Structures are given as structure tokens and as C-alpha cells.
Amino acid sequence: MKSHEEKQEIQVNALSSLNPKMKAVFAAVAVIALGASGAAYYFYSRYATLMEEPQRIAQEDTSKLLERVGRLIVLPVGEEPTIATVSDPEKLKDQAFFANAQIGFKVLIYANAKKAILYDPSGDKIVEVAPVNIGNP
Incomplete structure (x- = not known):
């Protein structure tokens, strides 16, 4: 061995x-x-x-989005917008504001300023701006 x-x-x-x-x-x-x-x-x-840290990451993403949109249009001061992402433009096509919306577009809604902004993050451009009427009917 x-x-x-x-x-x-x-x-x-x-x-x-x-x-x-x-x-x-x-x-x-x-x-x-x-x-x-x-x-x-x-x-x-x-x-x-x-x-x-999902809250911190979400806040950073919001800050970056507002910075990019703020370079293209004057944003309301002293108000945090409600932000949504377009996931199904077909469901929104009946509304004129979303006529040119595509998947991934961001919607910034400023309730106090009564303003909505449709933003294309990939093209880095404002697609639509409209007044918002939020309230009780």
C-alpha cells in the first residue's frame, strides 16, 4: 500500500x-x-x-424623477405629488390626457396646485399637462 x-x-x-x-x-x-x-x-x-430600505429607495427614485421633470417644467413648490406609472394605456385611452400614454410613463398629480403632468422617462419629455379637479361631486 x-x-x-x-x-x-x-x-x-x-x-x-x-x-x-x-x-x-x-x-x-x-x-x-x-x-x-x-x-x-x-x-x-x-x-x-x-x-x-424600500422607503428610502422609493424616496430616492421620487427625488430623481422630480429632478428630471423639474428640468423640463416648473413644478409646484411646497407640495409632494402623487406619482403613478402607466401600466395599461388601453384602459386609459378614453381620457384625452392619456391619449399618447405608453407603458412606463409617469403621472405626477399635484392636488393643491390642481395640475397633472404626464412624463415619458425614456424620452425625457413632458407629454401632457392638464388641470386636475379633485373634490366631492
């Missing part, structure tokens, strides 16, 4: 006797494994952050 030292020596010799192509394959597999591990860690940590 072979001793433990002889087995280790045989294993070391087996790895060193691999041809250069096999060494390259092992190196490529190792690099891919490290890259996949790094990507998995990044996305998991991002997911964990989103789960821990």
Missing part, C-alpha cells in the same frame, strides 16, 4: 503534467467561477438593500 506522502506526490505530479490546453481550460473555469460568484454577491447585496 502507498503511503500518504506518495499519494500527494502522485497528485501533484498529475497536475503538473497536464498539457497547456488543459491548464488554460482550468484557468478559464476558475475565472468564470470567480466572476459568477462576484456577480451573485453583488446582486444579492443589492436585493438585500432593497428589502431592508
